[in-house]
Amino acid sequence: MKTRLAILILVVLLALLPAYAGKYALYVAIHILLLSIFSLGFNLLFGYTGLLSFGQAGFYAVGAYGCAKILLTYPSLLVGIVGGVVIAGAVSLLLGFLCIRHTRIYFSMLTLSFGMMIFSLAWKWRDMTGGDDGLVGIPRAPLEIPGLFKINMAPMENYYYVVLAFAILAIYLFHRIVHSPMGLAMQGIRDSETRTACIGISVRKYRLLSFTIAGVYAGLAGALLPPLESTVTPPLAHWSHSAEPVLATLLGGVYSFSGPIVGSVLFYLLKDIIVRFTEYWQMCLGIIVVVLVIGFRGGVVSIFSRKGGRR
Amino acid sequence: MKAILRTESLGKYFGHMAAVHEVNLTLQEGLFTSVIGPNGAGKTTLINLLSGYMLPDRGKIYFREKEITRLGPDKRVKMGISRSFQVMNIFPRMTVFQNILLPVLSRLNKTSSAFSSQQSQKEAVGEAEKILGEVWLQEEKDSPGGELSHGDQRLLELGIAVATNPQLCFLDEPSSGMNPIERIKVLELVKKLASERKTTFIIVEHDMDIVFSLSDWIVVMNRGEVLAEGKPGDIRENQVVRDIYLGEEI
Numbered sequence: 001m002k003t004r005l006a007i008l009i010l011v012v013l014l015a016l017l018p019a020y021a022g023k024y025a026l027y028v029a030i031h032i033l034l035l036s037i038f039s040l041g042f043n044l045l046f047g048y049t050g051l052l053s054f055g056q057a058g059f060y061a062v063g064a065y066g067c068a069k070i071l072l073t074y075p076s077l078l079v080g081i082v083g084g085v086v087i088a089g090a091v092s093l094l095l096g097f098l099c100i101r102h103t104r105i106y107f108s109m110l111t112l113s114f115g116m117m118i119f120s121l122a123w124k125w126r127d128m129t130g131g132d133d134g135l136v137g138i139p140r141a142p143l144e145i146p147g148l149f150k151i152n153m154a155p156m157e158n159y160y161y162v163v164l165a166f167a168i169l170a171i172y173l174f175h176r177i178v179h180s181p182m183g184l185a186m187q188g189i190r191d192s193e194t195r196t197a198c199i200g201i202s203v204r205k206y207r208l209l210s211f212t213i214a215g216v217y218a219g220l221a222g223a224l225l226p227p228l229e230s231t232v233t234p235p236l237a238h239w240s241h242s243a244e245p246v247l248a249t250l251l252g253g254v255y256s257f258s259g260p261i262v263g264s265v266l267f268y269l270l271k272d273i274i275v276r277f278t279e280y281w282q283m284c285l286g287i288i289v290v291v292l293v294i295g296f297r298g299g300v301v302s303i304f305s306r307k308g309g310r311r
Numbered sequence: 312m313k314a315i316l317r318t319e320s321l322g323k324y325f326g327h328m329a330a331v332h333e334v335n336l337t338l339q340e341g342l343f344t345s346v347i348g349p350n351g352a353g354k355t356t357l358i359n360l361l362s363g364y365m366l367p368d369r370g371k372i373y374f375r376e377k378e379i380t381r382l383g384p385d386k387r388v389k390m391g392i393s394r395s396f397q398v399m400n401i402f403p404r405m406t407v408f409q410n411i412l413l414p415v416l417s418r419l420n421k422t423s424s425a426f427s428s429q430q431s432q433k434e435a436v437g438e439a440e441k442i443l444g445e446v447w448l449q450e451e452k453d454s455p456g457g458e459l460s461h462g463d464q465r466l467l468e469l470g471i472a473v474a475t476n477p478q479l480c481f482l483d484e485p486s487s488g489m490n491p492i493e494r495i496k497v498l499e500l501v502k503k504l505a506s507e508r509k510t511t512f513i514i515v516e517h518d519m520d521i522v523f524s525l526s527d528w529i530v531v532m533n534r535g536e537v538l539a540e541g542k543p544g545d546i547r548e549n550q551v552v553r554d555i556y557l558g559e560e561i
Contacts, residue, residue, distance in 0.1 A: 176426045184405070184429055185422040188413050191402035198362065198400075199414035199475055200388030201422055255404065 014164055018157040026160045030228055032268045033167040034221045035248055039260035040174050041217020042245035047254040048178055049210040050190030051100075052108045054242050055115025058095075059215040061122055061237030063088035063222030068135045068232045069128075075141035077153055077162065077227060084223030085216055091118075092215020093208070100207035103193070112239055119237035134233030138226040153227065163224050170220060171261070177213065178257060186210050218245075247289055253299025262301050314376075315340040315479050315511050316361065316392075321370035323356050323535075330356040332535040334370070338479070343505055344513045345522045348532035349556055354515045355397055357532065358481045361513075362394040363387040374479070388417070393477035395468045397484045397515070403457025407448050410456045410467055412439040414474035439474070445504065446470040462493050469497070473504055482514040486521075494518055498525055523547065531556060 017029060038060060045051045067084030071077070099110045122129045129135065140159060144150035153159050177183050185206050188196040197203050226232050235241065244267065245260070252263025270288060274281040296303055314337045321334040331353045338344055346354045359365040361372060363384035372380045379387055384394075402410050415435045416422050430436060443449045446466045451459060456467055465485060472480055485501060486494035498514075498521050505512045516522050522529065523543045530540045531552050538556075539549050546552055 173426075176428075179428050180425050181416045181422045181427070181429055181432060181435075182425040184409060184413050184416065187405055187409075188402055191404050192400055194364065194384075194396070195400045195402060195471070196413075197384045198364065198388060198394055198396075199471060200385050200417040201413075202385050206422075 011168065015161075018160060023156050026156050027228075028268065028272060030160055030163050030224075032265055033163050034224055035244060035264040035268055036261045037167055037170045037217055037224075038221035039245040039248045039252075039264050040170065041214040041221075043249045043254065043260045044174070044178070044186070044210055044217070045214040046246075046249065047259070048183060048190060049186045049207060050193075051103065051207065051210070052246075053099075053111040053211075053214070054108050054239055054246070055095075055111030055113070055118075056214065056218045056245055057239065057241035058111075058115035058118035058237050059088045059092050059218035060222035060241065061118055061232070061234075062091045063219030064225050064232045064236050065122065065129055065135065065222075066219070067223035068138045068226040071138050071141055071226060072135065075139050077141045077143045078145070080141065080227070081166070081220070081223045085219045088219020088222065089212060089216040092219070093212045096208045096211035096215070100204055100211055112242075115237065115239055115242055119234055119239070122234040122237050129234070132234060134231055135226070136231045138230045138232070140227040140230070159227060163228075166220065166224060170217060174217075175257065182206070182209070247285070249299075250289060250293055251299060253301035255298065256301045256305070259299045259301045263299060266300060312339045312341065314338065315374070317373045317376070318361070319371045319373075321357075321360060321372065322368050323353075323360055323365060324368050329353075329535040331360060331367070334535075334537055336530065336537060336540075338511070338513060339528065340478075340511050341509075342511065342527040343502060343525060344511075344528040344530060345526040346513060346515045346530045346532060347517075347519070347522055347556070348538070351534075352532040353535040354532055355483055356535075358394060358483050358513075358515060362392060362481055364394070388475050388477070391476075391478035392481075393472045393475045393479070394481040395472045395483060395485055397487065399461075399464050399468060401456045401464055401467050401471065403455065405456055406453050407456055407459065407467060408439060408443065408452040411442050411470050411474050412436065414471055415439045415442070418475045442470050442474050445473075445507075446500070461488050462497075465489060465497060466500075469501065469504075473508060473510065476508070477510055479511045479513070482512060484515050484517065486516065486518070491518075494521060501525075 018026060042056050045053050063084040066087035067080040070083040071080040095114050099107055102110055123132060140153045142150050142152050143162060151158060185201050189203055189206055193203050248263035248267040249260045251266050253259025270285055271281060274284045316338040318334050318336045321331055323331040348354050360367050363382055366381060371378060374390055374392060412429060412435060415438045416432060419435055421432055421435060443452055446469055448463060448466055448470065451463060459467060469485060486497045489497060501512055502525055504510060526543055529543055529546045531538045531546060533555055539546060539552050
């Protein structure tokens with residue numbers, strides 16, 4: 001009951017944010033929401049299925065480029081976002097077939113390789129992606145369902161509400177998935193692949209499902225980016241971008257539902273604050289992550305949970 | 312008595328070493344069967360082959376006269392074959408209840424459900440509760456599996472193995488690491504589950520007193536081959552088995 005009340009208060013505060021926060025705060029809030037969606041998907045793979053992917057930025061970029069291409073030819077926000085997500089989901093399903101046959105370091109290296117292949121495509125396939133210039137001038141098209149409604153997305157506040165709505169939906173669906181029988185099967189694979197296979201569960205099937213859902217989440221986060229920034233560039237697919245959900249999840253807590261969300265808030269705010277004082281912000285952030293990982297293996301969330309952090 | 316599982320010239324080789332060689336075995340339904348033999352005899356490899364955890368290099372395996380030689384473990388479980396492991400193999404981060412619920416959900420083909428809650432699966436939840444009672448872990452249901460004592464983890468693994476409601480269940484040293492009293496309790500529980508659930512159990516066990524008191528049938532392995540098989544009395548009297556494995560005191 002307390003948790004539900006806390007969630008309700010948080011949602012109300014987020015809904016009221018445009019009333020008391022400036023444009024920059026909204027911009028930061030949108031980025032935090034995007035990183036939260038990105039990290040949640042990553043954690044379905046890592047925290048719930050036991051697969052560490054270093055290639056999620058590839059799917060993020062596919063979602064972003066997919067949405068951008070659609071918006072540049074057919075300016076409808078909903079079509080752009082849904083289209084980006086579908087393309088990212090299809091690509092993750094395809095690459096998933098190849099990746100999930102392997103585990104541990106082999107899986108991680110495969111995802112890293114495929115992620116960097118997508119990065120190379122974004123860099124070299126100039127006709128489609130704009131090469132190193134990326135795609136520019138992407139419109140923040142109106143949100144419309146012809147004949148029903150049409151909302152202008154030019155004001156940042158309006159777009160913030162769209163991102164917030166997608167984030168709440170993504171978090172809700174994620175909660176349903178991880179507490180469902182399918183989520184339990186994925187946790188079984190994380191704990192013991194052999195035991196899971198020996199109770200009649202197809203390990204590959206659920207690994208592929210987890211991989212695809214994680215790709216869809218990465219694609220959603222990516223698809224929500226172009227209307228905000230009006231541009232997409234190849235570094236979105238770079239492996240260093242794949243490290244962001246890894247770090248955010250480690251900061252917040254791998255084995256807790258809210259860990260990636262809390263970690264995303266912390267990661268973005270720390271980055272935003274540290275970068276104002278030093279150009280060596282990555283080193284400072286690295287030290288903080290090292291301290292947290294060594295001192296609180298369950299992440300920040302575990303400090304506040306009943307069982308404490310040293311587990 | 313019907314044959315539940317049969318092998319023909321089954322073999323598994325690691326380089327030049329024959330872990331299992333030319334094994335022709337027929338396991339009878341309803342007989343409590345023990346597989347015994349010295350360390351390295353090939354007992355665990357045999358169970359790995361029969362449960363689908365490993366694929367054989369030669370030979371065939373039939374379950375109720377249907378060939379299953381190349382089937383993976385998940386498909387064999389769906390046909391009614393289950394197992395436990397020599398080295399503890401549970402879901403350590405999941406609660407004891409979830410450890411049992413997952414195989415029950417698997418048996419009921421409910422694991423594809425992505426948006427319903429685990430607790431809303433009433434049939435599976437009820438069955439998992441019943442199995443927890445059967446393996447004496449009702450009071451531990453909310454503890455993480457990995458935090459149980461060694462003996463309780465062994466019970467949990469037994470619970471996981473029977474939760475798929477198998478017709479044939481292999482238990483690889485189900486009482487290893489337990490004291491003699493716990494061993495007798497666990498193996499008597501296995502015997503009880505065998506009669507109540509109509510499951511045919513095949514166990515690998517090193518405690519010869521228990522093996523000879525509980526088994527209906529004994530298979531003796533040595534160097535990857537079946538050295539002898541028969542009723543406990545016959546095995547006890549078998550001079551070759553005594554020379555190689557049992558010694559004179561059994």
